[in-house]
Amino acid sequence: MSINKKAQIRYLTLDKCLRNRGRLWTWENLLDAVNDVLSEEINPKTKLPMKIGKTQLYEDLKDLEYRVYDSPIKRDKKGKTIYYSYEDPNFSIQNAPLNETETKQLKSALQVLSRFKGIPQFEFINEIIPAIESKLGLVSIEREVMSFENNLDYEGSKFITPLFNAIVNKRSLTIEYQDFKSPLPYNIAFHPYYLKQYNNRWFVFGYNEFTKNEYWNMALDRIKSIEESKVKYIITDVDWEEYFYDFIGVTKKANDELVEIKLWFSPSQAPYIVTKPIHPTQKSKNTEDGLEVTIKVVPNYELEKLILSFGETVKVLSPKSFQKTILGRINNSAGLY
Secondary structure: OOOOHHHHHHHHHHHHHHHOOOOOEOHHHHHHHHHHHHOOOEOOOOOOEOOOOHHHHHHHHHHHHHHOOOOOEEEEEEOOEEEEEEOOOOOOOOOOOOOHHHHHHHHHHHHHHHOOOOOHHHOOHHHHHHHHHHHOOOOOOOOOOOOOOOOOOOHHHHHHHHHHHHHHOOOOEEEEEOOOOOOOOEEEEEEEEEEEEEOOEEEEEEEEOOOOEEEEEEEHHHEEEEEEOOOOOOOOOOOHHHHHHOOOOOOOOOOOOOEEEEEEEOOOOHHHHHHOOOOOOOEEEEEOOEEEEEEEEOOOHHHHHHHHHOHHHEEEEEOHHHHHHHHHHHHHHHOOO
């Protein structure tokens, strides 16, 4: 059975209602809930908001129960009234395994994506296709053959979807936030623009109304709550891919400038640096005693941590200011022992 966009909206709305034990749901209540959501969708023929009737509602419930999903719908009869809910309040079609229709649709989508393999701008597709096929069971394998880096206990994961939706739909937000230096949470009037993952943490960039900074960033694991605001969304012209090109990680001050940094890597480390460059601007030159690498970046905390992670296999050759910064951190570290 084909599942179109409108049907999926109805299924998800019913799913949300049936999971809600805070009220009793008659078929009239369920119908009202679905039509409230559909009121935002316009019928192209009548130019009026979309609506369904009792017959379509019952068909949708059948789809949820056994034709499309395998939802444990319970019907409690009190007098002449029937109330609908899930037998298991923790059940949700969003957590259910893929059904046959969804599997076919996803396979078709992956076939389209596979056409872009090999194109320079789409290298990421080589990673996501096997990841999707493996994790969603779209290929038959006896045991797991791929492992993906993931922080299972990451606190900020629950905020990725609402922030993504706010960015796509251009919605301003009020975010309750608590950074590591603040003893108490505080509110930020925020216009989200871009989500970025770095070092297994997620960050959101956007406009902070108080500081007037459109490059403001917050770690998702420090967010306490998110609420949609009625304030008009402020659009940005920032090219975020270009913005992040100049530095490593997520930290960049307003007046920071690009610097050419020259590094030396030992012969043992050289092959790894050649095959996995530390920055897109990297230029490498083999020497008698190792590998000389030049990158043009904005120096920041994340770059310092990266350089220090190579230990004794790296040396900063220039500029003197960055060399002094790294040496200072090495001395401070040595002083702990």
